[in-house]
Amino acid sequence: MSEEPCQCPDCQRFYREHDRLIRENPSLRQQQELNWAALQSFRTLAGRVLEELQKQYGDNETSVPAPAEVAKGETSEEPDAMQQAMADLENINAHLFSIEALMERIFDVRVPEEVEQKFREVAGELAPDPLNADRLRLNRLLHQTPDLPDHRP
Numbered sequence: 001m002s003e004e005p006c007q008c009p010d011c012q013r014f015y016r017e018h019d020r021l022i023r024e025n026p027s028l029r030q031q032q033e034l035n036w037a038a039l040q041s042f043r044t045l046a047g048r049v050l051e052e053l054q055k056q057y058g059d060n061e062t063s064v065p066a067p068a069e070v071a072k073g074e075t076s077e078e079p080d081a082m083q084q085a086m087a088d089l090e091n092i093n094a095h096l097f098s099i100e101a102l103m104e105r106i107f108d109v110r111v112p113e114e115v116e117q118k119f120r121e122v123a124g125e126l127a128p129d130p131l132n133a134d135r136l137r138l139n140r141l142l143h144q145t146p147d148l149p150d151h152r153p
């Protein structure tokens with residue numbers, strides 16, 4: 001019934017990060033703060049980069065090269081890639097703005113301490129501390145395969 005989760009390096013990095021975020025933010029309140037901070041930092045950074053690019057390359061309205069320039073062959077591939085990147089960033093920012101509006105409703109919720117305690121309990125089960133002695137021992141057993149370089153003769 002249970003399918004083996006993918007173990008490629010990207011997925012493993014994802015599982016580690018996923019579990020770390022649960023372990024380090026094991027309450028509803030902390031998850032709300034974490035996600036709010038992540039969203040805001042993403043918006044701040046992407047928004048600032050877009051501003052910088054618009055200053056440097058002009059924004060989309062003024063970016064269409066004048067016919068004279070096209071005729072002289074002064075357009076290169078770089079401005080196109082930049083215009084595309086700026087359009088993509090504008091899209092990202094618009095979506096982040098919508099997500100923020102949706103998330104505000106999630107962030108208004110407060111639950112009783114009992115429920116927060118339940119969050120912490122479940123978090124401990126979902127993402128046990130990897131530095132816990134039992135877990136380390138289990139990991140070592142799992143990773144003792146002949147394929148690992150340190151097990152080669």
Ligand SMILES: [Zn+2]
Nearest residue numbers: 006007008011
């Ligand atoms: Zn994978």
